[in-house]
Amino acid sequence: MSGETVGQALRRWRRARGYSLRKLGTLTSYSYAYICEIETGRKPPLPEVIAACDRCLGAGGQLIAIAARSQTAGPQASDDEPGLEFSMDWMEGIETLTTLWRRDAGRRQFLRNAAYVSTAFAVPVQRWLDLFNEQNAVAASASEPPTTQTVREMTKTFRRLDNLYGAGQIRSAVVQYLDAEVAPVLRGSTPEALGRGFLSSVAELTQLAGWLAYDCLDHSLGQRYFIQALRLAMGAHDRALGAEILAGMSHQAIFLGQPQPAVELAHAAHRTAIRARVPALVAEASAMKAHAYALLHKEKECTDAITEAETFLGKADRTEGPHWISYLDEAYLAAISGHCFRALGKQSQAERFARRSLDMSPGFVRGKLFNQVLLAGAHVLKEDIDQACAVGHEALDLTGEVSSARAITYIDGLRQELRPWRTNRRVKEFEDRAKIVIAQW
Incomplete structure:
Protein backbone atom coordinates (compact mmCIF):
# COMPACT_ATOMS: atom_id res chain seq x y z
CA MET A 1 0.00 0.00 0.00
CA GLY A 74 13.71 8.64 7.11
CA PRO A 75 16.02 10.13 9.76
CA GLN A 76 19.25 8.30 10.39
CA ALA A 77 20.80 7.74 13.78
CA SER A 78 24.13 9.51 14.16
CA ASP A 79 27.23 7.39 14.56
CA ASP A 80 28.83 9.88 16.95
CA GLU A 81 26.15 10.08 19.65
CA PRO A 82 27.84 9.60 23.04
CA GLY A 83 27.42 7.01 25.74
CA LEU A 84 28.45 3.60 24.44
CA GLU A 85 32.12 4.29 25.21
CA PHE A 86 33.67 3.03 28.44
CA SER A 87 36.85 5.05 28.62
CA MET A 88 39.60 4.12 31.06
CA ASP A 89 40.76 7.74 30.94
CA TRP A 90 38.90 9.66 33.65
CA MET A 91 38.68 13.04 31.93
CA GLU A 92 37.62 11.48 28.64
CA GLY A 93 34.96 9.47 30.46
CA ILE A 94 33.58 12.57 32.19
CA GLU A 95 33.42 14.39 28.85
CA THR A 96 31.40 11.50 27.41
CA LEU A 97 29.07 11.45 30.40
CA THR A 98 28.41 15.19 30.58
CA THR A 99 27.94 15.39 26.81
CA LEU A 100 25.30 12.65 27.09
CA TRP A 101 23.48 14.62 29.78
CA ARG A 102 23.72 17.90 27.86
CA ARG A 103 22.39 16.49 24.60
CA ASP A 104 19.62 14.57 26.33
CA ALA A 105 18.56 17.66 28.29
CA GLY A 106 18.51 19.81 25.17
CA ARG A 107 16.84 17.52 22.61
CA ARG A 108 13.48 15.87 23.22
CA GLN A 109 14.00 13.36 20.39
CA PHE A 110 17.58 12.53 21.42
CA LEU A 111 18.57 9.02 20.26
CA ARG A 112 14.92 8.23 19.49
CA ASN A 113 15.97 6.46 16.27
CA ALA A 114 19.07 4.75 17.65
CA ALA A 115 19.08 0.98 18.13
CA TYR A 116 19.86 -0.95 21.29
CA VAL A 117 23.17 -2.75 20.71
CA SER A 118 23.50 -5.92 22.78
CA THR A 119 27.21 -6.27 22.00
CA ALA A 120 27.95 -2.79 23.39
CA PHE A 121 28.05 -4.20 26.94
CA ALA A 122 31.01 -6.52 26.24
CA VAL A 123 33.85 -4.02 26.80
CA PRO A 124 32.30 -2.23 29.83
CA VAL A 125 31.56 -5.51 31.59
CA GLN A 126 35.00 -6.96 30.93
CA ARG A 127 36.75 -3.79 32.13
CA TRP A 128 34.57 -3.75 35.22
CA LEU A 129 35.36 -7.38 36.04
CA ASP A 130 39.07 -6.87 35.36
CA LEU A 131 39.17 -3.99 37.83
CA PHE A 132 37.69 -6.03 40.65
CA ASN A 133 39.93 -9.00 40.00
CA GLU A 134 42.64 -6.71 41.36
CA GLN A 135 42.82 -7.13 45.11
CA ASN A 136 44.60 -3.82 45.77
CA ALA A 137 42.45 -1.34 43.90
CA VAL A 138 43.11 2.18 45.13
CA ALA A 139 40.07 3.87 46.68
CA ALA A 140 39.39 7.57 46.31
CA SER A 141 39.83 9.90 49.26
CA ALA A 142 37.13 10.29 51.88
CA SER A 143 36.57 13.98 51.08
CA GLU A 144 33.30 14.87 49.41
CA PRO A 145 31.81 17.97 47.77
CA PRO A 146 29.07 19.65 49.81
CA THR A 147 26.49 18.62 47.16
CA THR A 148 26.88 14.89 47.91
CA GLN A 149 23.99 14.65 50.35
CA THR A 150 21.81 16.78 48.08
CA VAL A 151 22.35 14.37 45.18
CA ARG A 152 21.51 11.42 47.44
CA GLU A 153 18.28 12.98 48.66
CA MET A 154 17.24 14.04 45.17
CA THR A 155 17.85 10.49 43.96
CA LYS A 156 15.70 9.04 46.75
CA THR A 157 12.89 11.43 45.85
CA PHE A 158 13.08 10.66 42.15
CA ARG A 159 13.21 6.92 42.84
CA ARG A 160 10.13 7.08 45.07
CA LEU A 161 8.21 8.99 42.40
CA ASP A 162 9.29 6.51 39.73
CA ASN A 163 8.04 3.57 41.79
CA LEU A 164 4.74 5.30 42.37
CA TYR A 165 3.99 6.82 38.99
CA GLY A 166 6.48 5.58 36.41
CA ALA A 167 9.11 7.43 34.43
CA GLY A 168 7.00 9.55 32.10
CA GLN A 169 6.56 12.57 34.35
CA ILE A 170 10.00 12.70 35.98
CA ARG A 171 12.63 11.61 33.44
CA SER A 172 13.19 15.08 32.04
CA ALA A 173 13.57 16.52 35.56
CA VAL A 174 16.28 13.96 36.39
CA VAL A 175 18.22 14.72 33.22
CA GLN A 176 17.94 18.49 33.72
CA TYR A 177 19.23 18.11 37.29
CA LEU A 178 22.22 16.02 36.15
CA ASP A 179 23.10 18.51 33.43
CA ALA A 180 22.58 21.71 35.39
CA GLU A 181 23.71 20.77 38.91
CA VAL A 182 25.97 17.72 38.74
CA ALA A 183 27.94 18.20 35.53
CA PRO A 184 29.66 21.43 36.69
CA VAL A 185 30.97 19.63 39.78
CA LEU A 186 32.36 16.72 37.78
CA ARG A 187 34.14 18.67 35.05
CA GLY A 188 37.83 19.19 35.69
CA SER A 189 37.89 17.15 38.93
CA THR A 190 39.67 13.90 39.68
CA PRO A 191 38.09 10.89 41.45
CA GLU A 192 40.34 11.55 44.44
CA ALA A 193 39.16 15.14 44.73
CA LEU A 194 35.51 14.22 44.42
CA GLY A 195 35.49 11.29 46.82
CA ARG A 196 33.84 7.89 46.72
CA GLY A 197 30.60 9.07 48.28
CA PHE A 198 29.95 11.73 45.66
CA LEU A 199 30.84 9.43 42.76
CA SER A 200 28.57 6.70 44.11
CA SER A 201 25.69 9.14 44.50
CA VAL A 202 26.10 10.38 40.91
CA ALA A 203 26.45 6.81 39.63
CA GLU A 204 23.20 5.90 41.39
CA LEU A 205 21.33 8.85 39.87
CA THR A 206 22.77 8.06 36.43
CA GLN A 207 21.63 4.45 36.82
CA LEU A 208 18.16 5.72 37.73
CA ALA A 209 18.17 7.91 34.60
CA GLY A 210 18.91 4.76 32.60
CA TRP A 211 16.04 2.94 34.27
CA LEU A 212 13.70 5.85 33.51
CA ALA A 213 14.71 5.85 29.83
CA TYR A 214 14.12 2.08 29.74
CA ASP A 215 10.66 2.56 31.29
CA CYS A 216 9.94 5.10 28.52
CA LEU A 217 11.05 2.47 25.96
CA ASP A 218 14.01 4.64 24.92
CA HIS A 219 16.24 1.59 25.04
CA SER A 220 19.35 2.92 23.32
CA LEU A 221 19.39 5.91 25.65
CA GLY A 222 18.82 3.71 28.69
CA GLN A 223 21.66 1.45 27.62
CA ARG A 224 24.05 4.39 27.41
CA TYR A 225 23.08 5.66 30.86
CA PHE A 226 23.66 2.20 32.31
CA ILE A 227 27.13 2.01 30.75
CA GLN A 228 28.10 5.44 32.07
CA ALA A 229 26.68 4.63 35.51
CA LEU A 230 28.91 1.54 35.61
CA ARG A 231 31.89 3.71 34.66
CA LEU A 232 31.14 6.04 37.59
CA ALA A 233 30.69 3.10 39.96
CA MET A 234 34.11 1.87 38.87
CA GLY A 235 35.57 5.28 39.71
CA ALA A 236 33.96 5.04 43.14
CA HIS A 237 35.03 1.39 43.58
CA ASP A 238 31.43 0.67 44.54
CA ARG A 239 31.00 -3.07 43.98
CA ALA A 240 27.46 -3.18 45.33
CA LEU A 241 26.17 -0.46 43.01
CA GLY A 242 28.03 -2.05 40.09
CA ALA A 243 26.19 -5.31 40.72
CA GLU A 244 22.86 -3.43 40.75
CA ILE A 245 23.68 -1.69 37.46
CA LEU A 246 24.68 -4.97 35.80
CA ALA A 247 21.44 -6.56 37.01
CA GLY A 248 19.53 -3.61 35.50
CA MET A 249 21.31 -4.18 32.19
CA SER A 250 20.24 -7.83 32.33
CA HIS A 251 16.65 -6.81 33.12
CA GLN A 252 16.53 -4.60 30.03
CA ALA A 253 17.97 -7.34 27.80
CA ILE A 254 15.30 -9.75 29.10
CA PHE A 255 12.55 -7.25 28.29
CA LEU A 256 13.94 -6.89 24.77
CA GLY A 257 13.89 -10.66 24.27
CA GLN A 258 17.67 -11.09 24.22
CA PRO A 259 18.21 -13.85 26.76
CA GLN A 260 21.79 -14.78 25.93
CA PRO A 261 23.22 -11.30 26.61
CA ALA A 262 20.93 -11.20 29.65
CA VAL A 263 22.49 -14.40 31.02
CA GLU A 264 25.99 -13.02 30.56
CA LEU A 265 25.11 -9.74 32.26
CA ALA A 266 23.40 -11.59 35.11
CA HIS A 267 26.50 -13.73 35.65
CA ALA A 268 28.64 -10.58 35.80
CA ALA A 269 26.20 -9.10 38.33
CA HIS A 270 26.35 -12.33 40.34
CA ARG A 271 30.17 -12.37 40.46
CA THR A 272 30.19 -8.74 41.55
CA ALA A 273 27.48 -9.25 44.17
CA ILE A 274 29.39 -12.17 45.69
CA ARG A 275 32.46 -9.96 45.99
CA ALA A 276 30.35 -7.15 47.45
CA ARG A 277 29.00 -9.57 50.11
CA VAL A 278 25.43 -8.26 49.84
CA PRO A 279 23.07 -11.29 49.89
CA ALA A 280 20.12 -9.33 48.49
CA LEU A 281 22.20 -8.41 45.43
CA VAL A 282 23.18 -12.05 44.92
CA ALA A 283 19.47 -12.89 45.07
CA GLU A 284 18.71 -10.24 42.44
CA ALA A 285 21.45 -11.46 40.11
CA SER A 286 20.24 -15.06 40.52
CA ALA A 287 16.69 -13.95 39.70
CA MET A 288 17.90 -12.32 36.48
CA LYS A 289 19.75 -15.52 35.58
CA ALA A 290 16.58 -17.52 36.19
CA HIS A 291 14.46 -15.29 33.96
CA ALA A 292 16.99 -15.35 31.12
CA TYR A 293 17.35 -19.14 31.36
CA ALA A 294 13.55 -19.48 31.24
CA LEU A 295 13.49 -17.56 27.95
CA LEU A 296 16.15 -19.96 26.68
CA HIS A 297 13.92 -22.87 27.82
CA LYS A 298 16.65 -24.18 30.13
CA GLU A 299 14.40 -25.40 32.91
CA LYS A 300 17.00 -26.91 35.26
CA GLU A 301 19.26 -23.86 35.12
CA CYS A 302 16.22 -21.66 35.69
CA THR A 303 14.91 -23.54 38.72
CA ASP A 304 18.41 -23.83 40.22
CA ALA A 305 18.79 -20.05 39.93
CA ILE A 306 15.38 -19.47 41.54
CA THR A 307 16.40 -21.70 44.45
CA GLU A 308 19.64 -19.77 44.83
CA ALA A 309 17.77 -16.46 44.77
CA GLU A 310 15.39 -17.65 47.49
CA THR A 311 18.31 -18.87 49.60
CA PHE A 312 20.23 -15.60 49.43
CA LEU A 313 17.14 -13.48 49.97
CA GLY A 314 16.57 -15.49 53.15
CA LYS A 315 20.10 -14.55 54.28
CA ALA A 316 19.63 -10.82 53.59
CA ASP A 317 19.58 -8.46 56.54
CA ARG A 318 16.92 -5.88 55.68
CA THR A 319 18.29 -3.43 58.26
CA GLU A 320 21.65 -3.24 56.47
CA GLY A 321 22.83 -2.82 52.92
CA PRO A 322 22.23 -0.08 50.37
CA HIS A 323 18.88 1.72 50.59
CA TRP A 324 18.29 1.30 46.85
CA ILE A 325 17.94 -2.48 47.14
CA SER A 326 14.99 -2.23 49.56
CA TYR A 327 12.54 -3.00 46.72
CA LEU A 328 13.89 -6.53 46.47
CA ASP A 329 11.67 -8.63 48.69
CA GLU A 330 9.63 -11.84 48.53
CA ALA A 331 7.00 -10.21 46.30
CA TYR A 332 9.61 -9.04 43.78
CA LEU A 333 11.21 -12.48 43.65
CA ALA A 334 7.79 -14.10 43.31
CA ALA A 335 7.09 -11.88 40.28
CA ILE A 336 10.33 -12.95 38.58
CA SER A 337 9.56 -16.59 39.39
CA GLY A 338 6.07 -16.15 37.94
CA HIS A 339 7.54 -14.82 34.71
CA CYS A 340 9.95 -17.75 34.62
CA PHE A 341 7.31 -20.44 35.01
CA ARG A 342 5.04 -18.68 32.58
CA ALA A 343 7.82 -18.70 29.96
CA LEU A 344 8.35 -22.40 30.69
CA GLY A 345 4.62 -23.09 30.27
CA LYS A 346 4.16 -24.26 33.88
CA GLN A 347 0.57 -23.25 34.59
CA SER A 348 0.12 -23.93 38.28
CA GLN A 349 3.54 -22.56 39.30
CA ALA A 350 3.04 -19.44 37.20
CA GLU A 351 -0.29 -18.70 38.87
CA ARG A 352 0.96 -19.46 42.37
CA PHE A 353 3.94 -17.12 42.13
CA ALA A 354 1.91 -14.44 40.34
CA ARG A 355 -0.52 -14.41 43.28
CA ARG A 356 2.36 -14.13 45.73
CA SER A 357 3.79 -11.21 43.78
CA LEU A 358 0.75 -9.09 44.66
CA ASP A 359 1.56 -9.25 48.37
CA MET A 360 3.55 -6.05 47.90
CA SER A 361 4.74 -3.22 50.08
CA PRO A 362 2.92 0.08 49.47
CA GLY A 363 4.52 2.62 47.18
CA PHE A 364 5.00 0.46 44.07
CA VAL A 365 1.96 1.28 41.93
CA ARG A 366 3.67 0.54 38.63
CA GLY A 367 4.98 -2.75 39.98
CA LYS A 368 1.48 -3.71 41.12
CA LEU A 369 0.18 -3.06 37.60
CA PHE A 370 2.92 -5.29 36.16
CA ASN A 371 2.11 -8.06 38.61
CA GLN A 372 -1.61 -7.89 37.90
CA VAL A 373 -0.88 -8.35 34.20
CA LEU A 374 1.39 -11.25 35.13
CA LEU A 375 -1.44 -12.91 37.06
CA ALA A 376 -3.88 -12.26 34.22
CA GLY A 377 -1.43 -13.90 31.83
CA ALA A 378 -1.13 -16.91 34.13
CA HIS A 379 -4.93 -17.27 33.94
CA VAL A 380 -4.72 -17.11 30.14
CA LEU A 381 -2.14 -19.91 30.26
CA LYS A 382 -4.73 -21.99 32.13
CA GLU A 383 -7.45 -20.80 29.72
CA ASP A 384 -9.38 -19.30 32.62
CA ILE A 385 -10.44 -16.38 30.45
CA ASP A 386 -13.08 -14.83 32.70
CA GLN A 387 -10.61 -14.55 35.55
CA ALA A 388 -7.91 -13.24 33.21
CA CYS A 389 -10.23 -10.45 32.11
CA ALA A 390 -11.24 -9.63 35.69
CA VAL A 391 -7.60 -9.22 36.76
CA GLY A 392 -6.86 -7.38 33.51
CA HIS A 393 -9.49 -4.79 34.41
CA GLU A 394 -7.78 -4.31 37.79
CA ALA A 395 -4.56 -3.56 35.91
CA LEU A 396 -6.38 -1.09 33.68
CA ASP A 397 -7.69 0.66 36.79
CA LEU A 398 -4.08 1.59 37.64
CA THR A 399 -3.11 2.96 34.25
CA GLY A 400 -4.56 6.36 35.12
CA GLU A 401 -2.08 6.61 38.00
CA VAL A 402 1.02 5.48 36.11
CA SER A 403 2.99 7.17 33.33
CA SER A 404 4.99 4.23 31.99
CA ALA A 405 5.31 3.22 28.33
CA ARG A 406 6.53 -0.16 29.54
CA ALA A 407 3.25 -0.64 31.41
CA ILE A 408 1.34 0.02 28.19
CA THR A 409 3.30 -2.73 26.42
CA TYR A 410 2.28 -5.12 29.21
CA ILE A 411 -1.37 -4.17 28.70
CA ASP A 412 -1.05 -4.58 24.94
CA GLY A 413 0.66 -7.93 25.42
CA LEU A 414 -2.29 -9.15 27.48
CA ARG A 415 -4.66 -7.97 24.72
CA GLN A 416 -2.75 -10.06 22.20
CA GLU A 417 -2.80 -13.11 24.46
CA LEU A 418 -6.59 -12.84 24.70
CA ARG A 419 -7.10 -12.54 20.93
CA PRO A 420 -7.93 -16.25 20.41
CA TRP A 421 -11.01 -15.67 22.61
CA ARG A 422 -12.00 -12.35 20.99
CA THR A 423 -15.62 -13.45 20.55
CA ASN A 424 -15.99 -13.90 24.32
CA ARG A 425 -18.09 -11.08 25.80
CA ARG A 426 -15.68 -10.39 28.66
CA VAL A 427 -12.70 -10.36 26.28
CA LYS A 428 -14.51 -7.85 24.08
CA GLU A 429 -15.14 -5.62 27.11
CA PHE A 430 -11.48 -5.79 28.12
CA GLU A 431 -10.35 -5.20 24.54
CA ASP A 432 -12.54 -2.11 24.15
CA ARG A 433 -11.30 -0.57 27.37
CA ALA A 434 -7.66 -1.46 26.72
CA LYS A 435 -7.79 0.08 23.25
CA ILE A 436 -8.91 3.38 24.76
CA VAL A 437 -6.06 3.32 27.29
CA ILE A 438 -3.46 2.54 24.62
CA ALA A 439 -4.84 5.17 22.22
CA GLN A 440 -4.64 7.82 24.94
CA TRP A 441 -0.99 7.01 25.53
Missing part, protein backbone atom coordinates in the same frame (compact mmCIF):
# COMPACT_ATOMS: atom_id res chain seq x y z
CA SER A 2 1.35 3.41 -1.00
CA GLY A 3 2.70 5.48 1.90
CA GLU A 4 2.45 2.58 4.33
CA THR A 5 5.10 2.50 7.05
CA VAL A 6 6.97 -0.67 7.87
CA GLY A 7 5.12 -0.83 11.21
CA GLN A 8 1.74 -0.56 9.53
CA ALA A 9 2.70 -3.19 6.96
CA LEU A 10 3.98 -5.52 9.65
CA ARG A 11 0.72 -5.23 11.61
CA ARG A 12 -1.34 -5.80 8.43
CA TRP A 13 0.57 -8.97 7.51
CA ARG A 14 0.52 -10.27 11.11
CA ARG A 15 -3.22 -9.81 11.44
CA ALA A 16 -3.84 -11.33 8.02
CA ARG A 17 -2.07 -14.47 9.26
CA GLY A 18 -4.03 -14.39 12.53
CA TYR A 19 -0.85 -14.16 14.61
CA SER A 20 -0.68 -12.45 18.00
CA LEU A 21 2.38 -10.36 18.84
CA ARG A 22 3.48 -13.08 21.23
CA LYS A 23 3.16 -15.80 18.57
CA LEU A 24 5.15 -13.79 16.03
CA GLY A 25 7.74 -13.09 18.71
CA THR A 26 8.03 -16.81 19.42
CA LEU A 27 8.34 -17.66 15.71
CA THR A 28 11.01 -15.03 15.08
CA SER A 29 12.81 -15.41 18.45
CA TYR A 30 12.46 -11.67 19.06
CA SER A 31 10.60 -9.89 21.86
CA TYR A 32 6.90 -9.36 21.20
CA ALA A 33 7.32 -6.02 23.01
CA TYR A 34 9.94 -4.94 20.47
CA ILE A 35 7.70 -6.01 17.58
CA CYS A 36 4.91 -3.95 19.16
CA GLU A 37 7.25 -0.94 19.27
CA ILE A 38 7.99 -1.38 15.55
CA GLU A 39 4.29 -1.61 14.72
CA THR A 40 3.45 1.53 16.70
CA GLY A 41 6.40 3.47 15.29
CA ARG A 42 8.13 3.91 18.64
CA LYS A 43 11.30 2.13 17.51
CA PRO A 44 13.06 1.76 14.15
CA PRO A 45 13.32 -1.88 13.03
CA LEU A 46 16.60 -3.72 12.84
CA PRO A 47 17.06 -5.31 9.39
CA GLU A 48 17.41 -8.80 10.83
CA VAL A 49 14.12 -8.43 12.74
CA ILE A 50 12.21 -7.37 9.63
CA ALA A 51 13.81 -10.19 7.63
CA ALA A 52 12.70 -12.71 10.25
CA CYS A 53 9.16 -11.30 10.33
CA ASP A 54 8.98 -11.27 6.53
CA ARG A 55 10.00 -14.92 6.41
CA CYS A 56 7.62 -16.09 9.16
CA LEU A 57 4.68 -14.14 7.71
CA GLY A 58 5.35 -15.25 4.14
CA ALA A 59 5.49 -11.64 2.94
CA GLY A 60 7.76 -12.50 0.02
CA GLY A 61 10.22 -9.67 0.70
CA GLN A 62 7.57 -6.94 0.83
CA LEU A 63 8.32 -5.99 4.45
CA ILE A 64 12.04 -5.88 3.68
CA ALA A 65 11.43 -3.57 0.72
CA ILE A 66 9.24 -1.18 2.75
CA ALA A 67 11.83 -1.09 5.55
CA ALA A 68 14.58 -0.32 3.03
CA ARG A 69 12.59 2.59 1.57
CA SER A 70 11.87 3.93 5.05
CA GLN A 71 15.54 3.76 5.99
CA THR A 72 16.52 5.67 2.88
CA ALA A 73 13.89 8.38 3.35
